[in-house]
Amino acid sequence: MNEEQKSLLLSSSSHFLPPQGVRLSYGTAGFRADASLLSSTVYRVGILAALRSLKTQAVIGLMITASHNKISDNGVKIADPNGGMLSQHWEPFADALANAPSPQDLVQLINDFVKEGIPFNGVRPAEVILGRDTRPSGDALLTAAKEGIASIVGAIATDVGILTTPQLHWMVRARNMGMKASEEDYFEQLSSSFRCLMDLIPSEKSNRSVPNDKLVVDGANGVGGGKLEVLLKQLNGLSIEIRNYGEDGGVLNEGVGADFVQKEKVVPNGFGSKDVGIRCASLDGDADRLVYFSVTAESNSKIELVDGDKILSLFALFIREQLIILSEEEDAKNSRHAHLGVVQTAYANGASTNYLKQLGLEVNFTPIGVKYLHEKAAEFDIGIYFEANGHGTILFSEDFSGWLVAKTKELSSKSKGSEVEKAALRLLAVNKLINQAVGDALSGLLLVEVILQHMGWSIHRWNELYHDLPSRQLKVKVADRTAVVTANAETVVVSPPGLQGAINAETAKHSQGRCFVRPSGTEDVVRVYADASTQEAADSLANSVAKLVDQFLGCSS
Numbered sequence: 001m002n003e004e005q006k007s008l009l010l011s012s013s014s015h016f017l018p019p020q021g022v023r024l025s026y027g028t029a030g031f032r033a034d035a036s037l038l039s040s041t042v043y044r045v046g047i048l049a050a051l052r053s054l055k056t057q058a059v060i061g062l063m064i065t066a067s068h069n070k071i072s073d074n075g076v077k078i079a080d081p082n083g084g085m086l087s088q089h090w091e092p093f094a095d096a097l098a099n100a101p102s103p104q105d106l107v108q109l110i111n112d113f114v115k116e117g118i119p120f121n122g123v124r125p126a127e128v129i130l131g132r133d134t135r136p137s138g139d140a141l142l143t144a145a146k147e148g149i150a151s152i153v154g155a156i157a158t159d160v161g162i163l164t165t166p167q168l169h170w171m172v173r174a175r176n177m178g179m180k181a182s183e184e185d186y187f188e189q190l191s192s193s194f195r196c197l198m199d200l201i202p203s204e205k206s207n208r209s210v211p212n213d214k215l216v217v218d219g220a221n222g223v224g225g226g227k228l229e230v231l232l233k234q235l236n237g238l239s240i241e242i243r244n245y246g247e248d249g250g251v252l253n254e255g256v257g258a259d260f261v262q263k264e265k266v267v268p269n270g271f272g273s274k275d276v277g278i279r280c281a282s283l284d285g286d287a288d289r290l291v292y293f294s295v296t297a298e299s300n301s302k303i304e305l306v307d308g309d310k311i312l313s314l315f316a317l318f319i320r321e322q323l324i325i326l327s328e329e330e331d332a333k334n335s336r337h338a339h340l341g342v343v344q345t346a347y348a349n350g351a352s353t354n355y356l357k358q359l360g361l362e363v364n365f366t367p368i369g370v371k372y373l374h375e376k377a378a379e380f381d382i383g384i385y386f387e388a389n390g391h392g393t394i395l396f397s398e399d400f401s402g403w404l405v406a407k408t409k410e411l412s413s414k415s416k417g418s419e420v421e422k423a424a425l426r427l428l429a430v431n432k433l434i435n436q437a438v439g440d441a442l443s444g445l446l447l448v449e450v451i452l453q454h455m456g457w458s459i460h461r462w463n464e465l466y467h468d469l470p471s472r473q474l475k476v477k478v479a480d481r482t483a484v485v486t487a488n489a490e491t492v493v494v495s496p497p498g499l500q501g502a503i504n505a506e507t508a509k510h511s512q513g514r515c516f517v518r519p520s521g522t523e524d525v526v527r528v529y530a531d532a533s534t535q536e537a538a539d540s541l542a543n544s545v546a547k548l549v550d551q552f553l554g555c556s557s
């Protein structure tokens with residue numbers, strides 16, 4: 001690193017001193033904290049993004065969002081060249097950068113790091129694409145990110161404005177693949193592949209009208225509602241009403257959104273008795289999560305939740321159906337057995353795992369956080385992953401995508417209009433529609449809608465695929481959540497000593513009980529999850545274990 005670069009870093013970093021007494025860590029989804037604490041962190045992630053771009057000689061994304069967190073929080077995360085999350089190898093460097101106490105320490109750290117092979121004088125300058133969600137703090141943090149990028153000589157920052165998180169990841173991936181990568185291109189790809197899937201609905205089904213065919217979407221008062229509206233203008237055949245846009249006085253994620261609906265299992269604001277029986281969906285604040293629900297007749301606030309596990313099951317059924325058609329009608333010589341795998345976490349409802357296994361699918365488990373699920377899903381020809389909270393997607397391997405393209409070409413000359421050609425075309429359209437970079441509520445929603453039409457199913461029929469085991473999630477505020485250390489994909493507490501033993505004893509008192517606790521990577525809480533044979537038992541188990549957490553870790557003041 002030359003002197004010009006060092007002094008540029010020294011002078012610009014002196015405007016962004018880190019907050020005292022706060023230690024930040026690149027958690028399940030980047031850095032998150034109260035927005036007032038974040039300008040130095042975002043500035044430093046700007047530097048990190050530029051260095052990552054130099055290292056990979058590719059375009060990197062930087063997204064300013066705190067997703068489902070309360071409106072006063074914000075956060076920042078990196079999209080790697082393939083559109084996925086930042087390589088886990090770089091997370092320790094990200095932590096060290098964010099916590100370097102002084103400009104001198106920061107420059108020293110960067111100097112040591114770049115010696116290990118960052119091509120400072122490479123052929124290609126660093127380039128970072130910047131996106132942000134609708135949070136009011138986003139603007140100022142964007143300036144900090146730009147300053148960070150500008151402190152690496154020659155680096156280019158491209159501000160793409162307010163976007164959903166998956167749009168930003170999609171753009172990064174598209175740019176690095178040399179494809180069209182604007183927001184219009186994103187909408188065009190989603191709408192054209194959706195139309196293609198609609199056209200491939202078997203005719204006996206497309207004439208059948210699905211009961212309650214209107215969909216009502218809760219936009220979490222975030223970025224997703226407005227984007228969905230733009231997308232809908234390019235589509236026919238969908239009747240969608242959007243509520244909680246964020247422009248009608250509602251507060252981001254407050255009593256609304258996918259995280260609220262999935263965890264509390266009650267209707268979001270703006271929904272009630274008028275919606276009984278109607279198909280409803282909820283996005284989270286940055287539109288990378290999607291859950292469905294319907295308002296029950298017994299009580300206006302109660303819902304039947306159709307969560308990420310059930311979206312996964314619907315997708316798996318559909319993909320499996322197409323693969324079966326392909327393999328049955330194919331002559332044995334040219335056939336290719338596609339390896340289909342699904343990936344879940346410990347938050348998956350046990351009933352969903354049983355259902356998927358009964359379908360004959362290979363079910364894999366990873367620790368919490370999409371970076372782990374995504375990595376695992378990428379090992380299959382087609383890998384489907386979902387967190388119960390509604391974040392997930394379907395990944396197609398490069399090899400299988402290439403085979404599919406060749407296959408559809410071959411079939412279009414050999415057996416045009418056949419069932420096998422249609423199945424291949426459907427898979428190809430799913431590959432285009434569903435975001436290959438990260439879970440994406442908008443593309444997920446379009447895929448759910450077209451599959452329901454394809455099956456001729458109402459939300460109730462879909463919900464009947466299997467019955468969820470009753471579960472309960474709670475958050476416990478403690479003095480220091482990092483005091484909870486876990487193992488076994490975050491399902492067993494190893495510290496503080498004695499806590500796991502107490503949880504086990506409590507769990508054993510409840511029929512079919514299962515319970516685990518872990519520190520959240522996105523909020524300042526410890527999460528408690530319990531499931532059991534009845535709702536009362538799940539509630540009682542979760543409540544008792546929340547008390548244990550409180551006893552072992554002490555309440556924060």
Ligand SMILES: CC(=O)N[C@H]1[C@@H](OP(=O)(O)O)O[C@H](CO)[C@@H](O)[C@@H]1O
Pocket residue numbers: 028029067347368369370387389391519520521522523527
């Ligand atoms: C119980 C739960 O929903 N946890 C979520 C939540 O992480 P926590 O580390 O639990 O706060 O946000 C992550 C990012 O969206 C997501 O990957 C994860 O599954």
Ligand SMILES: [Mg+2]
Pocket residue numbers: 067068165284285286287288289
């Ligand atoms: Mg989100």
